[in-house]
Amino acid sequence: MNAPLLETRGVTKRYGNLEALRGVDFHISANEIVALLGDNGAGKSTLVKLLSGINPPTSGELYARGEKVTINTRQESEDIGIETIYQDMAVVDDMEIWRNMFLGRELRNALGFLKEAEMKSMTMNELSSGVDISGIDSADQLVGSLSGGQKQAVAIARAVHFRKSILLLDEPTSALSVRETNKLLDYISNLRGRGTSAVFVTHNIYHAYEICDRFVVMSHGTKVHDITKAETSVDDLTQMVINS
């Protein structure tokens, strides 16, 4: 129980000459919601994609529940129990909502043919129950025809539907209205009771302070602060992000 769910040790990520992550030690424990804060270009999304397996580290080590692991593919991160809402949402505009929802994890029969009716109804269920967003009235709509917020809702619904032990949320409220944002924040803070931990990337420190247990501030690819809620305040955090 003492080993964190997921941990990075001295992780570095290079893009050519640019070091987007420089020796980052990061961890997340069971039933914990961690905020990941920092300026534009600090390396937050790079860390999220690294943990999701689509952007493997250049060097450094990863541990899941105390055991050394590699996360070099999406498959490996899925096996560890990671679900992600990517900053760019990772949806295919030319495909219907239900196809996006189940992309890579299609419900299918023994021959590999799709169980379409089932996937469509599950999609509509998820869209209207979890973090429901108005205006989507059919799972057959192309994602490219949705509004920015509706599109984000599809990405959220997908991660929420397949949620296991760890949910990574990279600016999931960037396109949402106030009402929808509040619903999502509410949902995230309720995750603790459901056995899911979360990493919440946001630029809104008030939102982060409201729902998170711990705050990690990044700057220029390094971790500069790692502090629990009891040890800090919104004002302190704001100063940390601004001065980092």
Next chain:
Amino acid sequence: MADTNGNAQAVAPSRITTRGGLRGLLDKLLATSAGNIIVAFVLIQLACIIAGLIWSEQFRYLSPSNISIMLKAIPTLGIIALGVGFLMIAGEFDLSVGSIYAFTAVVCSMLIAAGLSAWLAAPLMIVVGAAISMSNGLIAMRFLLPSFIVSLGAMLFWKGMIFFVHGAQAIRFSGSESFKEAFAGSLGPIQMPFVWFFVLTVLFHFTLRHHRFGNHVFAVGGNAPAATANGVRPMQVKLICFALAGACAALSGIISAARVGSVTPAQGGGLELQAIAAAVIGGVALTGGRGSMIGVFLGSALIYTIQDVLLLMRAPGFYLDIFVGALIVFAAIANQLVGRGAGK
């Protein structure tokens, strides 16, 4: 789930208006990826049939011999176009399909002449066709090159290889009667090449629209990074599509060899561009991620309909280029407009 706002459910009373009647039906049809081509195809067929009825002496469109010629001619291009269209939806090209078409037919004829059964030689050469196309894909993806360029090289390479292994003279295709019956005979009134074309269209259609693999093909062609982020492997999916394109080209070459009874090494030139044309006319997006097999089927048929009409009207051959050339551009514009409608 936890809903702080209690009531908050603001589904706007239908902001979507649908037109009724024939207009509504047309709207719905045009919104599908094969919509444009279905409408165009039906209109052109209607025009031809009406003209054929009115001027039945001069314009012999409906004569049994004309229909039989068309049904024979369409599958050669059509089967290649199915594979090429499938690959284009995955976001890649293979310009070497015309050379694969000729190379595999020539080598197949040589193997049969050397004593191998056609029933063994044909599947073997279909695998070879798949392998050639896959090697194009492998090189393109391994070195991060556009497949357009790699397969352009392969087109010349394999065209040259035909002359290297066989020379320039035509070769007889002497497969067994049962083989010829299966690939060039007829099933009732319909010739076997057309039966194969039709069966492949149906098979590919269901794979693309209703099978997990087809779902991945659309995702990889539409947005490869998003596909990767969801655990789909673009490289793997694309390689299978390359294999399909090569296999289709080889099958088409073998079918036409069986039908004609001989192969000329120079045949197949230009088929790669016609196949892309058929796919584009059929609604496949040049950028990948959009298209349908029904569209490719009709696109191939449309190219031959136009060719046939021009022949019946005794128009000089270059008219075909003019018509098909203009049609490709129109079709590309129409595809683009459909794409915008979907929010691109």
